[in-house]
Amino acid sequence: MQHHDDSIAAFVDRARDNYAVLAVIVDGSVSSGTERPDSDVDLVLVLTEDAFAQAWQENRLSYVERDGITYEGGYYDIKVASVAYLRRAADHADDPMRASLLHARIAWSRLDDLADLVAAIPRLPEEVWERRMASFIAQVRLHGGYFLKQAVQLDNEFLLHHAAVHLVGAGGRALLALNRTLFQGQKYLDRTLARLERVPAGYADAAHAVLSTPSLQTGTAYRDLIENFAAWPITAEETLSTFVRDNELSWYTGRSPIEYA
Structure with missing residues (x-):
């Protein structure tokens, strides 16, 4: 203007x-x-x-x-x-x-x-996108398949909401990486995903269900929707080590946890 x-x-x-x-x-x-x-x-x-x-x-x-x-x-x-x-x-x-x-x-x-x-500055090599897909789907599997379950078993409300938010954040970031699209920030995530081509049908509803009513049922549905949408470049056996490396060993690798990348 x-x-x-x-x-x-x-x-x-x-x-x-x-x-x-x-x-x-x-x-x-x-x-x-x-x-x-x-x-x-x-x-x-x-x-x-x-x-x-x-x-x-x-x-x-x-x-x-x-x-x-x-x-x-x-x-x-x-x-x-x-x-x-x-x-x-x-x-x-x-x-x-x-x-x-x-x-x-x-x-x-x-x-x-x-x-x-x-x-x-906005350009990333192809191998970085592939590594990100692996890292974020590992987080989806852990937050949706372990931490959410632990929260329900322990009746731990903080862990329940923490796992739900991180599950949806990781799922969204995995889809961004799949679409070779940069993460602009939390307030832009929904808007960015809504305009991408490679996003599973019903994604917005599944994400809303987890965030509004975090539970094992909504979390599992969301996790399965993301898991089954693409051939993610990481095996089930590699998931735990990838999660630990990207989150718990940042002090050793000198890299920020993947959600801050």
């Missing part, structure tokens, strides 16, 4: 005069074309390494500004980065970070190769 474009132009005019700023990247709804008239403007401010280090030290990694906004109620939602930060993101970022740059556009830059670097 024109008022968003005008606000971005006003921000860039100010950024050009600050030699600690190397580039301004637009992401969020404005870059993806899903903005509303009152949407904020999401920006990534690429700083020099020294300026980024200072922002980190001062705990100013994300902040809001209104100076330059051309419409009532709007604001800039700013996150800071550096070239080294973006290069590391291409190798190690979690899905929400990668997904945030899926439709990003560079409003202004002093860097010649920034477009290629930004474009690399």
Whole structure:
């Protein structure tokens, strides 16, 4: 929308005069074309390494500004980065970070190769998707086939709801991996799954049943729906070790648990 474009132009005019700023990247709804008239403007401010280090030290990694906004109620939602930060993101970022740059556009830059670097961040190799399918279906099997059962047997309400939420989260992430689709965040999961092609019929109802009425019956129905939908790349014998590696041994592997990937 024109008022968003005008606000971005006003921000860039100010950024050009600050030699600690190397580039301004637009992401969020404005870059993806899903903005509303009152949407904020999401920006990534690429700083020099020294300026980024200072922002980190001062705990100013994300902040809001209104100076330059051309419409009532709007604001800039700013996150800071550096070239080294973006290069590391291409190798190690979690899905929400990668997904945030899926439709990003560079409003202004002093860097010649920034477009290629930004474009690399949302891409994942095929072997990563296969590994994710295995990891998430292992979680589906454990949360739906063990922890949920334990919760019922022990009359443990916390474990019951914990298993139900993690069961549906893992099932959704398994389907995202099957469809080679990044996880944008919890509040976007249902919306993303609803537009994908390779999702089992009745998925939304089965997920709702587990979350609204967690029980062995609803959990088993959901688990079986996911399990029988695809030829998942992990055997039953590999399930427990995969779950333990991805969850309980993060201290050893140095990787975050898979649900945070």
